[in-house]
Amino acid sequence: MLAYAHGETRAFEALYARHRGTLYRFLLRSVARRDLADELFQDTWTRVIAARTRYRVDAKFTTWLLQIAQHLLIDGYRRQRPEVNGESAELALQFAADAAEDRPDQVLTEFEQARRLQQALAELPDDQRSAFLLRVENGLDIEAIAEVTGVGRETAKSRLRYALEKLRLRLAL
Amino acid sequence: MTSHRADPDLEIEALQLQHAALIERYRALPAAEPGAHLDTAILKQAALAVQRPPLRRRPWLVPMASAASLVAAAGIGWRVHLANTVEPSAAPRAERYQVLEVELNPPSERQRAVETTVLPVPAAELPKRVDAPRSAPAAAPKPAPDSLESIVQSPAKDRGIEFEPHTQSDHAGIGQLPEQRVPAAPLAAEEDDLATGPAASPVTAFPAVTNSVQSAAPLPAGKLGKTEASGVGRELGASNGEKADTESAQKLSASEWIGRIRVLIRQRRLHQARKEIRALQIAYPELILPTDIARYQR
Numbered sequence: 001m002l003a004y005a006h007g008e009t010r011a012f013e014a015l016y017a018r019h020r021g022t023l024y025r026f027l028l029r030s031v032a033r034r035d036l037a038d039e040l041f042q043d044t045w046t047r048v049i050a051a052r053t054r055y056r057v058d059a060k061f062t063t064w065l066l067q068i069a070q071h072l073l074i075d076g077y078r079r080q081r082p083e084v085n086g087e088s089a090e091l092a093l094q095f096a097a098d099a100a101e102d103r104p105d106q107v108l109t110e111f112e113q114a115r116r117l118q119q120a121l122a123e124l125p126d127d128q129r130s131a132f133l134l135r136v137e138n139g140l141d142i143e144a145i146a147e148v149t150g151v152g153r154e155t156a157k158s159r160l161r162y163a164l165e166k167l168r169l170r171l172a173l
Numbered sequence: 174m175t176s177h178r179a180d181p182d183l184e185i186e187a188l189q190l191q192h193a194a195l196i197e198r199y200r201a202l203p204a205a206e207p208g209a210h211l212d213t214a215i216l217k218q219a220a221l222a223v224q225r226p227p228l229r230r231r232p233w234l235v236p237m238a239s240a241a242s243l244v245a246a247a248g249i250g251w252r253v254h255l256a257n258t259v260e261p262s263a264a265p266r267a268e269r270y271q272v273l274e275v276e277l278n279p280p281s282e283r284q285r286a287v288e289t290t291v292l293p294v295p296a297a298e299l300p301k302r303v304d305a306p307r308s309a310p311a312a313a314p315k316p317a318p319d320s321l322e323s324i325v326q327s328p329a330k331d332r333g334i335e336f337e338p339h340t341q342s343d344h345a346g347i348g349q350l351p352e353q354r355v356p357a358a359p360l361a362a363e364e365d366d367l368a369t370g371p372a373a374s375p376v377t378a379f380p381a382v383t384n385s386v387q388s389a390a391p392l393p394a395g396k397l398g399k400t401e402a403s404g405v406g407r408e409l410g411a412s413n414g415e416k417a418d419t420e421s422a423q424k425l426s427a428s429e430w431i432g433r434i435r436v437l438i439r440q441r442r443l444h445q446a447r448k449e450i451r452a453l454q455i456a457y458p459e460l461i462l463p464t465d466i467a468r469y470q471r
Contacts, residue, residue: 007223024207041207045215049222114202136199164192173194
């Protein structure tokens with residue numbers, strides 16, 4: 001990021017390539033709508049670009065990036081509760097079709113499982129869903145989750161535990 | 174007694190192991206990616222952001238600003254120093270209160286004055302006094318051409334005198350020393366002034382001028398209307414003091430002299446102005462200096 005702040009575009013491209021997928025999935029699974037996720041994704045990177053000179057070396061880039069995304073989520077888009085719509089079902093079906101290779105019964109099962117998981121995620125409280133996604137999707141530790149979500153370490157841990165428990169019960173695993 | 178706290182990361186690991194099936198199922202979800210159009214737009218935006226020419230810094234700007242600040246600070250310091258050296262003494266300030274006494278007379282004093290004064294008879298019942306005013310000046314001795322009354326009654330411009338406007342700073346000391354105010358003259362004096370009629374009006378038309386001029390001129394009292402009631406237009410008599418030792422003292426009236434001092438002050442010839450003030454005070458010992466001049470008195 002420091003290299004990019006000094007004008008090296010290639011440094012930004014490397015950063016973008018490394019984080020684009022995880023950031024996008026974090027946003028998509030938080031809002032469960034592709035159009036909103038696209039918008040949030042672009043907004044997040046726009047802010048990163050604009051704030052390149054204010055980036056502090058002591059902050060880990062992933063944490064900083066996700067912090068920006070989390071603030072954008074809280075600011076505007078979370079007012080609309082994520083909902084499981086036809087779009088997410090389509091995504092789930094597309095994946096299941098790719099993976100299952102001509103086995104209709106398994107395709108249907110996996111599609112159903114993915115859909116149920118997405119539904120369960122959407123039903124989680126925002127803060128618990130964020131804790132879950134930051135841990136499982138982005139691989140952050142408790143300290144980083146606490147920093148991104150702006151809460152204490154114990155709170156972050158407790159949110160993650162609740163999220164896992166609720167999902168397990170909801171999916172009967 | 175100590176509380177044993179487990180390592181949170183280990184705790185989280187344990188939690189994840191406990192929910193391994195759930196995490197496995199999550200990871201099996203479609204790996205959504207941003208569209209190519211987003212990638213293009215963002216990378217283009219990032220490239221544009223750093224390609225913009227950086228703001229050109231002008232290396233001379235900071236030293237220039239510092240020098241300008243220093244010059245300004247020195248100027249202000251010098252002005253402050255100058256102002257401190259010509260700070261008016263306490264005595265002229267007290268005189269200022271006398272000049273402004275009419276305006277500042279507290280309502281309670283006014284009320285007391287009204288109560289102790291016989292109410293005037295309505296104008297309709299005083300035909301002689303009401304009819305008289307136009308002829309009253311005829312009865313009074315005609316003022317000499319150089320006298321205060323003639324100066325007051327003629328516009329300042331005609332006499333070639335340029336007066337400075339009466340500014341709010343002239344009243345800056347108001348309210349600080351109320352005990353030094355001179356009590357108002359009885360209202361009866363005002364009643365007498367009714368007889369002089371229009372003669373009073375030019376005085377009020379040039380209040381800043383008359384306050385100084387009036388006190389300097391050797392006119393008899395009771396000719397100048399309201400200002401007399403304030404105690405400003407006291408009979409001073411320039412002739413009874415020491416004679417002016419300068420030539421200008423013999424040639425100039427007090428008002429012209431004051432005008433000349435003002436011109437000197439405007440020209441920042443302060444030393445000469447102070448000399449003139451001293452000479453003026455010798456020539457007119459009881460003259461109340463206008464505040465704009467008194468502040469240069471030493």
